[in-house]
Amino acid sequence: MTQARQGLMxxxxxxxxxxxxxxxxxxxxxxxxxxxxxxxLIDRTNHHLFQPLLYQVATSxxxxxxxxxxxxxxxxxxxxVSVTLGEVTSVDKAERNVTVDLSDGTREVVTYDYLILATGxxxxxxxxxxxxxxxxxxxxxxxxxxxxNRILRAFEQAETTEDPVKKGLLTxxxxxxxxxxxxxxxxxxxxxxxxxxxxxRRINPQSARIILVDQxxxxxxxxxEALSKKAQKHLEGLGVEVRLGHGIESIDGDGVVVGGxxxxxxxxxxTAGVAASPAGKWLNAETDRAGRVHIQQDLTMAGYPEVFxxxxxxxxxxxxxxxPGVAQVAMQxxxxxxxxxxxxxxxxxxxxxxxxxxxxxxxxxxxxFAVLQCRKVQLSGLLGWLPWAAIHxxxxxxxxxxxxxxxxxxxxxxxGQRGSVLVVNHHxxxxxxxxxxxxxxxxxxxx
Ligand SMILES: Cc1cc2nc3c(=O)[nH]c(=O)nc-3n(C[C@H](O)[C@H](O)[C@H](O)COP(=O)(O)OP(=O)(O)OC[C@H]3O[C@@H](n4cnc5c(N)ncnc54)[C@H](O)[C@@H]3O)c2cc1C
Numbered sequence: 001m002t003q004a005r006q007g008l009m010x011x012x013x014x015x016x017x018x019x020x021x022x023x024x025x026x027x028x029x030x031x032x033x034x035x036x037x038x039x040x041l042i043d044r045t046n047h048h049l050f051q052p053l054l055y056q057v058a059t060s061x062x063x064x065x066x067x068x069x070x071x072x073x074x075x076x077x078x079x080x081v082s083v084t085l086g087e088v089t090s091v092d093k094a095e096r097n098v099t100v101d102l103s104d105g106t107r108e109v110v111t112y113d114y115l116i117l118a119t120g121x122x123x124x125x126x127x128x129x130x131x132x133x134x135x136x137x138x139x140x141x142x143x144x145x146x147x148x149n150r151i152l153r154a155f156e157q158a159e160t161t162e163d164p165v166k167k168g169l170l171t172x173x174x175x176x177x178x179x180x181x182x183x184x185x186x187x188x189x190x191x192x193x194x195x196x197x198x199x200x201r202r203i204n205p206q207s208a209r210i211i212l213v214d215q216x217x218x219x220x221x222x223x224x225e226a227l228s229k230k231a232q233k234h235l236e237g238l239g240v241e242v243r244l245g246h247g248i249e250s251i252d253g254d255g256v257v258v259g260g261x262x263x264x265x266x267x268x269x270x271t272a273g274v275a276a277s278p279a280g281k282w283l284n285a286e287t288d289r290a291g292r293v294h295i296q297q298d299l300t301m302a303g304y305p306e307v308f309x310x311x312x313x314x315x316x317x318x319x320x321x322x323x324p325g326v327a328q329v330a331m332q333x334x335x336x337x338x339x340x341x342x343x344x345x346x347x348x349x350x351x352x353x354x355x356x357x358x359x360x361x362x363x364x365x366x367x368x369f370a371v372l373q374c375r376k377v378q379l380s381g382l383l384g385w386l387p388w389a390a391i392h393x394x395x396x397x398x399x400x401x402x403x404x405x406x407x408x409x410x411x412x413x414x415x416g417q418r419g420s421v422l423v424v425n426h427h428x429x430x431x432x433x434x435x436x437x438x439x440x441x442x443x444x445x446x447x
Contacts, residue, residue: 013038013080014345017098017112019088019279021048021071024118024311024330024337026397029081031338037345039080040110042100044087046070048397049141052327053405055180057144058269059187060152060195060418064141066404069397084110091115091282093304114306114341117293118334119277121312121325124290126273131251135175135268138184145424147269151188152423154267155196158203168264170208173256175248176272177214178221179363182231184271185212186366189238194416210240211265213258214272215247222324222361223373230380231365238366274325276313283307288315288322297353299337308337316354323356327395332356362388368413 014037018025021043029041047068056062075081086100086108097111123137136146151172158164165171172188174181188210196205212219212235219235219242220228232242246259255265273290280287285301286294292315293301299314301307311330316323323329336354343350360374362384370384379387389409393402408419 014113016114016341017110018116018118019098020118020120022118022120022311022330023327024334026074027331027334028116028118028338029075031335032342033078035342035345037080040082040084041071042084042086042088043071046085048074050396052392054138054144055183055187058138058147058184059191060148060421061187061412062405062408063420064145066401068141069401074397093283093307116308116310116337117279117313118311119279119313121274121276123270124273124275134251134253135270137270138180149423150267152421155200155205156423159200164203168255168266171263171265172208173211173213173263173265173268175213175268175270177212177219181212181271182219183364184269185210185235185240186238186364189240189366193239195418195421211243211263212240213243213248217245220363223371224378227371227373227378227380231371234365234369279309279313298340298350299333299354310334310337318356328359329356364388
């Protein structure tokens with residue numbers, strides 16, 4: 001048995017520093033469970049976030065504590081891991097160290113023998129960063145709560161305002177018709193048509209306009225044309241207006257201009273682009289247009305066999321195409337990096353180069369209608385939703401979360417009511433609203 005497995009960490013063991021406790025970072029740490037190494041996992045939040053269900057927090061279906069769990073809790077039984085709450089701000093490849101701004105305001109330099117950068121991605125406004133204040137994106141718990149507040153506050157204001165339609169309070173614009181935009185649009189349509197239907201007296205929430213905009217000619221680009229058409233038809237059946245073929249020309253505090261038309265809207269949500277974390281800058285590495293670090297087939301940076309870059313922050317081609325920024329890629333790369341380091345530490349031969357095994361794509365287009373594409377298999381409707389639901393539940397970090405989400409979905413399905421229709425005071429911390437977070441406290445990232 002290794003020393004690490006007995007709960008003892010010796011300074012002579014190689015030190016693996018993992019930056020990021022998302023899908024890639026946690027998978028890498030777990031893959032090193034039996035390795036004779038000391039692991040320090042650094043994240044700027046204290047929780048691992050299940051981003052695929054963030055849209056359900058933004059649309060009041062789930063409270064944030066149902067889709068996020070403390071990283072310490074996930075790795076508590078793995079004695080060779082120590083978790084640090086802090087933000088990495090630079091990497092010195094020559095000296096093999098990272099600089100971390102710690103949560104107490106101090107700064108620390110942490111040296112490594114192996115480094116795994118798994119810092120994910122953030123929104124990209126394609127050079128129009130001024131859009132951000134009018135059109136927030138969805139990436140963190142804090143983002144989801146801010147969007148939920150905006151949506152619910154718009155209805156509250158509409159109830160007490162003269163002519164709310166003219167003021168754009170009942171018009172919601174989603175920019176970007178990829179999986180996140182489609183899932184948000186579908187969930188908002190069911191929110192207004194089912195959950196909020198009879199909650200107001202002066203306004204009719206069902207009259208709210210939900211407009212999904214994309215410059216592409218179809219929604220859900222990564223899916224087949226047939227599935228994207230079915231999803232669009234379903235969304236339109238729920239009352240979503242789908243506007244394709246025109247990019248956004250401008251966004252301001254009163255709405256957007258798209259295809260030359262001014263749409264007055266107090267709630268615009270950005271579901272379009274992502275850019276990698278600044279890891280490429282820290283490494284002074286070659287990156288693609290989205291800032292993702294070009295890595296080699298063993299997931300390391302060229303010339304630095306001890307530096308691994310994985311997940312959304314890495315760029316790797318397979319069969320001539322770049323791997324997508326999805327959770328499966330990050331998890332498989334995390335496992336690979338962990339196993340490879342283990343082998344190198346104990347002096348065994350390297351494994352074959354990394355190869356991504358694509359398990360398919362899924363997206364929900366409102367209610368219990370999902371599209372699923374896995375090689376030749378294409379499913380839609382409830383047949384797509386059932387595997388979507390099973391897989392999402394299975395991949396949540398804890399059985400307590402699985403149970404909580406299942407119960408909430410069942411409740412919403414039966415009653416139309418959602419778990420978290422709260423406007424939270426801006427100055428209150430997000431966890432004040434959610435009793436489950438007393439057990440799973442979250443520190444929400446604002447970025
Ligand atoms: C709204 C949304 C919906 C999605 N839906 C799906 C889906 O349905 N299916 C799917 O497969 N994928 C989906 N994705 C994509 C998927 O979530 C990502 O591909 C996946 O999270 C990438 O994993 P990662 O480990 O690279 O990064 P992440 O999971 O994003 O983790 C990065 C971690 O690094 C930390 N971090 C970042 N910078 C620093 C720093 N400087 N210092 C310390 N810590 C830092 C962050 O706090 C975070 O915990 C979705 C993403 C979003 C935003």
